[in-house]
Amino acid sequence: MDAFVRKFCEKYSLPITVSLQLLEKMEKFSFRKGDFLVQEGERNSNFYIISKGIWRGHYLNDGADVSVWFASEGEAVFSSWGYIENTPSLVSIEAMCDSELYGISKAKLESFYASSAELANFGRRLFEQQLLGLENWLISGGSPRAKERYLALLEENPELLQYVPLKHIASYLWITPQSLSRIRAGLGKQKKING
Template sequence: MEAFIEKFSRKYNLPAADCLRLIGLMERRVFCKGECVVRQGERNSDFYVVSRGIWLGHYLDDGADVSVWFAGEGEALFSTWGYVGNEVSKISIEAMCDAELYGISKADLEAFFARSAGAANFGRRLFEEQFLALENWMLSGGAPRAEERYRTLMEESPELLQYVPLKHIASYLWITPQSLSRIRAKLGKKKG
């Protein structure tokens, strides 16, 4: 079994056999650094699993580039607005490096979920984990805990530093790039 499928199964607490069945229905898609699955203001209702690379969900707000989430190998990504409401996306989903996804249309994914109670439960658990991750991110906000959030992010996804500009990491942590530099310098001194 490929590593990304094992990570997908483990991250979303899903049976590996179900993950393999789903991936078998999906189409492999390759992207270059900077390409988007969807741009803010466009529609895309497809669902994806990252097989290689780092992805950033972000949006522009009065000229400020706001980072919302990152997705790496074995994680799901999609435009919530496109998938749920067939509306234009409020975020852009951009490859931070050369990347690869497996994608499936909403209609085909829903047909997969409708095949059995097991497949429907698979879908329910998948989306529950997505909602839990979102809520955890929302609750972790606030500058007083920025150092803790940075350490946790680096423990969970150290590869972000290789591919993601620090301005996006700072935005995701709800701090300025200058604050992130101070945190990184402080942590660097503790190691030395």
């Protein structure tokens, strides 16, 4: 079984058999670095699972590019506005590296959910996890502990530094790129002292 399937099952508390049933109904897509799943102002009501790569959700705020989330292998990615309301997305979803996704239309996914209580519960858990992730981002953004937020982000997604420019990581942490550079320099010095 692929590693992304195990991660997906762990994150959303889903039995492997159900996950494999879902994947059988999905279509595989390939994207290049810089491709968009959806751009701000566009509609996309499909649901995707990342099998390879890193994605970033972001929006423009008075010309500033603000990162809202990062998602990697084994995580779900979709436009909340498109999926829930079939309205234009307020967030662009961009590939940070060459990536592969499995996708399914909202209609097919909802038909899948309707086929059993277990699958309906999966849908509920999935959206609960997405909401929890958003609230964690909102709460940590107000935190004065940028260093701790940075370390937690790297612990959750160590591959981010390999594919995501530091300016996007800084905007996700709600700090300037210069502040992130100071944090990284301080951690480097700390490593040398402790190393």
